[in-house]
Amino acid sequence: MSSNLSGASERAGVIEALDDLDEINKLYRERRWSDGLPIVPPTAERVTRMLQHTRRAREEIVARVAPGFGAATIERIAINAVLAGCDPEYLPVLIAATEAVVDPKFNLQGIQATTNPVAVWIIINGPIAQRLQVNATFNCLGEGAWANATIGRALRLILRNVGGALPGDMDRATQGQPGKYTFCCAENEDANPWEPLHVERGFARGSSTVTVVGAEGTMNMNSHSKDAGELMQVFGDTMIHPPSNEYTHGGEPFLMIGPEHAHILKRGGLSKADVQHRLWETSKMRADRMSPNDRARAQDSRRDELGEFRPDTILTIARRPEDIGIMVAGGPGTHTVYVPAFGNSRSVTRAINVEIAD
Template sequence: MSTLIEAPLADAAEIRSTIEYYNSQKWTDGLPVVPVTESYLSEFLARTSRDPDEILFTMPHLNRSLTIRLAAINAAMAGCLPEYFPVVLAAWEATAAEPYPKRGIWQSTTGTAPLLIVNGPVRERLGFNSKGNVFGSGFRANATLGRAIRLAAINVFGLHPHQLDQATQATLGKYSACIAENEEESPWEPLHVEHGFDPADSTVTAMVFRSNLHIEARHTGSPEQLGLDLANSIRRTGALLHETSSALVVLGPEHAQLFARAGWGKDDLRQFIFDNSVNSREDLVAVGKDALSQHTRWRLPSGHPDAIPDEASATDTPDLVPALKVPSSVVIMVAGANNAGVSAIIETFGRRGDTPSTVKVQDHG
């Protein structure tokens, strides 16, 4: 802390006053933000050749749009460095390719939030964390990139809690949710290469997610046993809001390497999870999720006046109900430290086997 004493002196009272002014205007997520001047903003805009008035993202139902200039202001407020801004732009473009925020899912009572995944050389160059504590604190690039999206959601689209944001309980990811893939300790090709990018490309992938479920599995060297742990976590009835679910499987390096040593690739694991993410009709009846709403396709009891049979009812095995639509409903990546048998299931919203939304980072700085 001695370096703070040696730093150039500033008027602390004036800085605090500016921060409190931003707070009084409801321009924050509850935490202090960085005050932004025109000169500081220009450093962000210098990192792209695009017009500051270009629209990046629109929520038609709110009749509100995010421009590059507004994205830069909120990135600066979030604590991003100017050199992060090309990654912020890629994050917004990837988010714009996801249909669900445009339809208001960020306002939902289910408490969904954007999740960003960074791949490629930019991870090391800008200091994105892909290893220990990957979902936690301590890394400016991760924390501020995710926060840049959240602040714009608040300040540009008006998604304030208790107002346009109607989340019942929400998720901690509403502050910031940004991770990088641990490509170096993965036995497989990284996420962006799997989806058609060059290994030398830097990319951001965007998803909408509802929760992060911790998987503790240090007890086995069997890929089948570990695979069942993952499948059973995905198919849990509490996660079944719609007819089927979807998931991002974030494997710790130890778990990924366990599968690889057994000769399993990503497609093998995806298929195994799909085949075993199945609930019995009896279990669904017990929790009142054995049928669908004919309007929303959400699960509800078969005795409900809005109920219709689910797709499994018309198959040869009506008493076995898949929790996933297709194997590609499961996205697989590797992140975290190589120090324990720990992975995570991220419950994603709306993905039914479509390719994740991934955008290449373009740096003109």
């Protein structure tokens, strides 16, 4: 936390309202304080119950959230968590996620205000995922798990209510995407044949973390191949798409590898670093696959790395193989998900500080 934030006090206001859910939701709709779905009224009692899961002062400012630079106090994070329907035990995840999104390398200003559909994807690692029952298996990006649905929703509410990113105002997304309602899952560490994401990033296996990714969406890859080399080719071919921020800037694409595919790759002798390197190779694309205007943008962005482009210049999807994010999630099935990322952003992982035993 930067020094200009410490010590400041910004308490949330209190409004008197009838004890009528319909009326309260009407108020939230009129004031644009919701994401378009009904909310849970953040009564003083509910917010206080949420705050019992941190020792940090309710008025402490965790971050200033772009593009409006509203103060994300502990209390405001808790209020938005209540609005989203979170269990009080989820609060430490949201505090860590808020800290993560304001890391400069995440480029929250760009993510919040862009015309791009980018949403914030939350990946939870470590023992807290099981304790909070964050789904990492069947349908982990779909509906049905309370933690996945409400944690992702709460972060979105923080981004719009505290950050001020209201669609059509400061959120300039041309279309947006469904992931802007909620986009959260855990890594299926039990089914992961390699080290999980947080361990790869230097955290202890027994620690709990949240990772935020600026994600453009999801592209399913259904392959019944049982051969590691074939899978690497199929995945790399699928990742190639010329109108991509990743090829324009050299990005940080993610693969959510299904457990069956992960085990085929492991059985084929590939480490996680091998997978990253093979994908980096198989997803290479000639510059003339891009339209001239798009190629000019890529040229401007990557001149320092690739020099002057020729039509046969080879563009990589990421600047380095290790920038390709790999995590394992999902249930049984022959599916892996390519998650194209925003390009001008790097994912951020933060430890979740669980201060109150529950």
